Every structure is written in structure tokens, then in C-alpha cells.
Amino acid sequence: MSAPVEPAEPAELLDLAVEVAREAAELVREARARGVSVAATKSSEVDVVTEADRASERLIRERLVAARPDDAILGEEGDDRAGTSGVRWVVDPIDGTVNFVYGVPAYAVSIAAERDGEVVAGVVLNVATGTTYTATLDGPALRDGEPISVRDDAPLSQRLVATGFNYDAGLRERQAQALVRLLPRVRDIRRIGACSLDLCGVAEGTVDGYVEEGINLWDHAAGGLVAERAGARVEVGTGVLGRRMVIAAPSGGFDVLRRALVDAGYCD
Structure with a gap:
């Protein structure tokens, strides 16, 4: 009779995730150097997929299955x-494909x-x-092995979202209509174009908050954990359009x- 399998430790899973992400990133970097073309579209003609997205995910899947087949x-x-x-x-093989x-x-x-x-481990x-x-x-x-933390709480009018x-x-x-109502109440808005990096921005204090509706689990799973461990509160719910919404901000100022x-009309 075989011995029971020990549960995977978060640190062990993170080590594997980082190793695989580095290899996938090198593949994506080389693809960008060769030149990029759109392979297909998804939800609309502006929601694009490249061959690099597909190749990156194939590599990630192959490496993960080889290391942990179950x-x-x-x-x-x-x-x-x-x-x-x-x-x-x-897995998100390229978050920010349009970028x-x-x-x-x-x-x-x-x-x-x-x-x-x-979610117990994540890399972006x-x-x-x-x-x-x-x-x-x-x-x-x-961030690159050094601890990061969210910005100190600030009045809403001084927050970059x-x-x-x-x-x-x-x-x-x-x-956009909701954004028009929010904009006069905050310092400014940033549209970076990659959910995972937005959440890491909250984690490192380069933005004071993040909100988006219409994203998927692979967009926010890793970045959300990074933000939480840096001192943010991350809420996953449903926006007014009926799609998955993520809100993230330093814990002390989240409710405001x-x-x-x-x-502004983003959520109820």
C-alpha cells in the first residue's frame, strides 16, 4: 500500500510557479522580438489572441503537468x-495581450x-x-525578492485609482459613464491594461486602488494574493453589468x- 501524498506547501508551489513563469516569459519576449500578429479574436474584434499567448500557455501546461501530473x-x-x-x-499566459x-x-x-x-501561491x-x-x-x-506594501491611507480626493x-x-x-462620475472625486485614473499588474500596483503603492468589471479568475488570482499579502483588501463580486468585479485598495481605506x-454606479 502506497503512503498518502503529503499536501503541497505554498512555498513549494511558488517555487515551481516562478520557474515556469520565467521560462514562459522568455518565450513571450522572444516572440515579441520576432514580431507579433493577431491569431484570433474572442469576445469581440478588439479582444485578441496571439500565437504567443497560445505557445506560452502550452509551455506552462507542459511544465506543470511534468512536475505535478495529478x-x-x-x-x-x-x-x-x-x-x-x-x-x-x-494560468494567464499573457495578461495584457493588447499591450x-x-x-x-x-x-x-x-x-x-x-x-x-x-489561492495559496502566485507569481506575476x-x-x-x-x-x-x-x-x-x-x-x-x-517584488524581485524584496518586501512591498500598500500606500498609507489617503483621502479619497488624493487617491490614484x-x-x-x-x-x-x-x-x-x-x-465610461461610471468613470465620469468617479473621476471628479479622486486624484486621477490610470488605465494600465493588465489586471494582474494593476493589482501588483496596489501592492507596491504605485496606485491607491483598483476596480474593474468583466475579468476572469486567471486575470486576478495571482495578483490578488500579492495585493492581499501587501496589506490590501481585495473583494471579488458582481458589478452592475452582471460580470465578475474586483475591487482592491489598502485595507484602511477600502470602505471609502x-x-x-x-x-458612481460601478456596483451595488
């Missing part, structure tokens, strides 16, 4: 893979590990800069931002 995998570009270990990998296509230096490989449905690697954000459920948030827009034209029109978002 784990499940959820990825943006491939079919879900069932597992029996209690661990599921949540990647245009050469805007804000696109990332994002890999998170769930254990029994809870900005391919263009090499900056690597990591966290485990029982450890600190790190990151956001994004849905690819559906009708939905983004309503998001959320009330402003309700007033």
Missing part, C-alpha cells in the same frame, strides 16, 4: 484539466496555485521589464473607495 489546470487559452491532488493552477501587440511595456505571465479552492512576471511579484498565503508580498474596460462596446460605454464606486 494537479488540475485552468487556463485562459486551453481546455480545463481535471486533477486529483487538490491543487489547481490558474503586448502594441509594444506597451505592461504585459505579464500570471500563475497562481489553488489548494482546495483557495512583467515580461517587458522582468519585474517579478510573488506571494504565498503564509508569507509576505515580494487604476481601472480597465470590457471588450464589449455597449458594456464599456456604461463603464467602495462607497464612492457604489455612488
Whole structure:
């Protein structure tokens, strides 16, 4: 009779995630140097997929399966893979594909590990800069191995808030209307174009908050953990358009931002 398999430790899962993310980032970097073309569209003609997205996810899946064959995998570009270990990998092979296509230096490989449905480890690697954000459920948030933390609480009028827009034209029109109502109440708005990096921005204090509706688990799983371990509160719910919404801000000022978002029409 074989011995029972020991549960995977978050640090062990993070080490594997970082190793695989680095290899995928190198693939994406080389693809960008060769030139980028759009391979397909998804939800609309502006929601694009490149061959590099697909190649990156294939590589990530192959490496994860080779290292941990009993784990499940959820990825943006491939079919879900069932597992029996209690661990599921949540993969975004290129978060910020439009930035990647245009050469805007804000696109990332994002890999998170769930254990029994809870995210316990995550890495977000900005391919263009090499900056690597990591966290485990029982450890600190790190940027290139150094601890990071959210900004101190500030009045709403002095907060820089990151956001994004849905690819559906009708939905983004309503998001723009909410943004018009929020903008006079905050310092300014930033639209970076990659959810995972927005959340890491909250974690390192380069923005004071983040809100976006219409994203998926692979967009926020790793970045959300990094933000939480850096001192942010991250809320995943449903926005007024009926899509998944993420709000993130330093814990002490979260409620003030959320009330402003309700007033602006982002959520109830």
C-alpha cells in the first residue's frame, strides 16, 4: 500500500510557479522580438489572441503537468484539466495581450496555485521589464525578492485609482459613464491594461486602488494574493453589468473607495 501524498506547501508551489513563469516569459519576449500578429479574436474584434499567448500557455501546461501530473489546470487559452491532488493552477499566459501587440511595456505571465479552492501561491512576471511579484498565503508580498506594501491611507480626493474596460462596446460605454462620475472625486485614473499588474500596483503603492468589471479568475488570482499579502483588501463580486468585479485598495481605506464606486454606479 502506497503512503498518502503529503499536501503541497505554498512555498513549494511558488517555487515551481516562478520557474515556469520565467521560462514562459522568455518565450513571450522572444516572440515579441520576432514580431507579433493577431491569431484570433474572442469576445469581440478588439479582444485578441496571439500565437504567443497560445505557445506560452502550452509551455506552462507542459511544465506543470511534468512536475505535478495529478494537479488540475485552468487556463485562459486551453481546455480545463481535471486533477486529483487538490491543487489547481490558474494560468494567464499573457495578461495584457493588447499591450503586448502594441509594444506597451505592461504585459505579464500570471500563475497562481489553488489548494482546495483557495489561492495559496502566485507569481506575476512583467515580461517587458522582468519585474517579478510573488506571494504565498503564509508569507509576505515580494517584488524581485524584496518586501512591498500598500500606500498609507489617503483621502479619497488624493487617491490614484487604476481601472480597465470590457471588450464589449455597449458594456464599456456604461463603464465610461461610471468613470465620469468617479473621476471628479479622486486624484486621477490610470488605465494600465493588465489586471494582474494593476493589482501588483496596489501592492507596491504605485496606485491607491483598483476596480474593474468583466475579468476572469486567471486575470486576478495571482495578483490578488500579492495585493492581499501587501496589506490590501481585495473583494471579488458582481458589478452592475452582471460580470465578475474586483475591487482592491489598502485595507484602511477600502470602505471609502467602495462607497464612492457604489455612488458612481460601478456596483451595488
